[in-house]
Amino acid sequence: xxxxxxxxxxxxxxxxxxxxxxxxxxxxxxxxxxxxxxxxxxxxxxxxxxxxxxxxxxxxxxxxxxxxxxxxxxxxxxxxxxxxxxxxxxxxxxxxxxxxxxxxxxxxxxxxxxxxxxxxxxxxxxxxxxxxxxxxxxxxxxxxxxxxxxxxxxxxxxxxxxxxxxxxxxxxxxxxxxxxxxxxxxxxxxxxxxxxxxxxxxxxxxxxxxxxxxxxxxxxx
Amino acid sequence: xxxxxxxxxxxxxxxxxxxxxxxxxxxxxxxxxxxxxxxxxxxxxxxxxxxxxxxxxxxxxxxxxxxxxxxxxxxxxxxxxxxxxxxxxxxxxxxxxxxxxxxxxxxxxxxxxxxxxxxxxxxxxxxxxxxxxxxxxxxxxxxxxxxxxxxxxxxxxxxxxxxxxxxxxxxxxxxxxxxxxxxxxxxxxxxxxxxxxxxxxxxxxxxxxxxxxxxxxxxxxxxxxx
Numbered sequence: 553x554x555x556x557x558x559x560x561x562x563x564x565x566x567x568x569x570x571x572x573x574x575x576x577x578x579x580x581x582x583x584x585x586x587x588x589x590x591x592x593x594x595x596x597x598x599x600x601x602x603x604x605x606x607x608x609x610x611x612x613x614x615x616x617x618x619x620x621x622x623x624x625x626x627x628x629x630x631x632x633x634x635x636x637x638x639x640x641x642x643x644x645x646x647x648x649x650x651x652x653x654x655x656x657x658x659x660x661x662x663x664x665x666x667x668x669x670x671x672x673x674x675x676x677x678x679x680x681x682x683x684x685x686x687x688x689x690x691x692x693x694x695x696x697x698x699x700x701x702x703x704x705x706x707x708x709x710x711x712x713x714x715x716x717x718x719x720x721x722x723x724x725x726x727x728x729x730x731x732x733x734x735x736x737x738x739x740x741x742x743x744x745x746x747x748x749x750x751x752x753x754x755x756x757x758x759x760x761x762x763x764x765x766x767x768x769x770x771x772x773x
Numbered sequence: 774x775x776x777x778x779x780x781x782x783x784x785x786x787x788x789x790x791x792x793x794x795x796x797x798x799x800x801x802x803x804x805x806x807x808x809x810x811x812x813x814x815x816x817x818x819x820x821x822x823x824x825x826x827x828x829x830x831x832x833x834x835x836x837x838x839x840x841x842x843x844x845x846x847x848x849x850x851x852x853x854x855x856x857x858x859x860x861x862x863x864x865x866x867x868x869x870x871x872x873x874x875x876x877x878x879x880x881x882x883x884x885x886x887x888x889x890x891x892x893x894x895x896x897x898x899x900x901x902x903x904x905x906x907x908x909x910x911x912x913x914x915x916x917x918x919x920x921x922x923x924x925x926x927x928x929x930x931x932x933x934x935x936x937x938x939x940x941x942x943x944x945x946x947x948x949x950x951x952x953x954x955x956x957x958x959x960x961x962x963x964x965x966x967x968x969x970x971x972x973x974x975x976x977x978x979x980x981x982x983x984x985x986x987x988x989x990x991x992x993x994x995x996x997x998x999x
Contacts, residue, residue: 555859622928623976625935628952628969635960713849717939721956730855734942739859746855750848757847 555739559747562740573728575748581724582752585643586712589650593711594704596651597658605666605696606688614663621656626714629653634721646718646725654711661703665696698768705760712756716749726752788963795964798951803971806947809865809937810979813872814930817880820873825884826910835885842878850875850936854943868940875936876929883925887918916990923987927980934976948972 553561562568569575604610626649633645669692677691719727726749733742792799824842828835845853853871861867891914899913915922938949946953948968955964 619931619980622931623935623973623980625938625949625969625972627935627938627941627949628965628972631952631956631965632969635956635962635965709847713847713852716849716851720942720953727851730851731942733855734858734863737863742855742858746852750852750856753847753849754844 555743558739559743562744563747568744575726578724578726578728579748579752581643582712582715582718582726582749585646585650585718585723585725586708586715586756589647589715590654590708590711592647593651593654593658593707597655598662598700601659601662602666602688602693605663606684606692608667611663611667614659618656618660621652624652626650626653627717627720630717630721641722643718643723645721646715646723649717650711650715653714654707657707657710658703661707662696662700665699665703666692668699669695694769698764701764701767705757705764708760709753709757713749713753784960784962786962786966788967791963792967795967799948799967799971802948802951802968803975805945806934806937806949806972806975809868809872809940809945809947810930810933810975812869813876813933813937814926816869816873817876817929817933818926821877821880821884824877825881825888828881828885829888838881839878842881845874846878851939851942854939858943863943863945865940865945867943868937868945872933872936872940876933879929879932880922880925883921883928884918887921888914890921891917919990920987923983923990927983927987930979930983931976934972934979938972948975 567574571577601614604614629652630645630649633639633648634641639645639648673691673695674687677687682690715725716727716730718725719731726745729741729745730749733739733745824838828838850871853874854867857867857870861870895913895917896909899909904913937947938952940946941949941953944950948971951968952965952972955961955968958964
């Protein structure tokens with residue numbers, strides 16, 4: 553049997569599709585880790601990005617945080633959290649590392665989207681007597697939402713892809729198969745897991761692409 | 774030892790003694806990290822250039838090339854390494870090829886963006902002066918696209934320096950090997966932290982070097998370098 557046949561046998565083995573280590577459980581874990589991390593990152597980055605973008609200040613900060621954040625490898629961050637007594641090995645370390653992974657691009661992107669709003673539209677709204685908060689809610693956000701959604705889509709997809717690393721520190725998810733497959737040199741879980749996690753990431757991308765189209769005003773897209 | 778006090782716990786994050794005693798190991802891992810990164814980014818550039826030129830010249834191929842690049846960029850880097858395993862096993866080649874494929878989209882996109890932004894007038898002027906396609910490309914289009922291309926290389930390089938660490942699962946992760954082996958060996962914090970700091974320092978130095986390259990290849994845009 554060649555490696556692809558072994559992979560196919562592994563993927564189609566009913567035993568892989570049930571039980572606490574089964575594929576459905578791993579998919580659920582993978583999505584839970586990704587969604588939790590992304591939700592936390594978005595809850596922090598979006599308001600800050602919106603306010604900085606609205607004020608038009610702190611752009612350098614947003615961009616620099618983005619650049620420095622990119623330089624710290626998620627793999628190392630994950631292991632630092634897992635080796636830190638306050639966190640320890642497991643899913644929490646993975647979620648924390650992913651929050652730090654998702655924060656910088658979300659912040660930079662939200663800020664950039666807000667700054668991309670036509671200055672004339674903003675001035676007109678101010679001239680019409682709208683308050684700062686009203687300008688933000690009624691003018692800037694509706695005009696920036698398309699670009700913001702594009703950034704959210706890329707960011708979330710990257711989080712789902714990177715959540716594969718969670719298994720290195722004993723977190724769950726589909727990375728379990730890949731990491732174990734490498735350790736055991738077993739083509740079944742190694743290739744099967746790689747295919748599954750790739751499909752899950754592509755599916756996440758596809759779903760968010762639909763979402764992005766739905767929230768983007770036609771005039772902006 | 775500025776970082777370790779007398780009553781520090783036995784497993785400190787920062788240990789100058791660790792650095793001194795393991796200087797050779799750290800140096801070797803750093804060199805491996807640099808070699809893996811440079812091979813991957815240069816490989817990505819060499820593969821991206823013809824693909825981007827094809828997409829630029831033959832618009833029909835553009836969607837296909839960008840689609841495949843996007844697909845490769847979406848797939849997790851670790852999964853790419855896993856999928857290369859049947860062919861290349863646990864080797865440097867698996868790591869580098871996976872990172873080349875991963876960086877491809879960023880580089881192609883920036884080359885294309887640079888070429889797309891070359892002003893029509895400039896191209897027409899060069900044509901009028903009798904420039905053929907190749908001379909136009911080498912002396913006009915590519916130099917004008919250079920800032921965008923180098924900007925793409927900056928993003929690709931910083932991202933690759935981070936992703937090389939994942940190669941540790943195959944045994945070829947440069948400084949990532951030290952991060953992983955430090956974790957496996959009872960969470961040897963000084964090793965994990967030292968290697969991580971070196972990775973970040975590498976990323977910052979590489980980025981600064983490429984900024985310098987950017988200024989060098991575009992002397993006319995001195996004040997506009999980001």
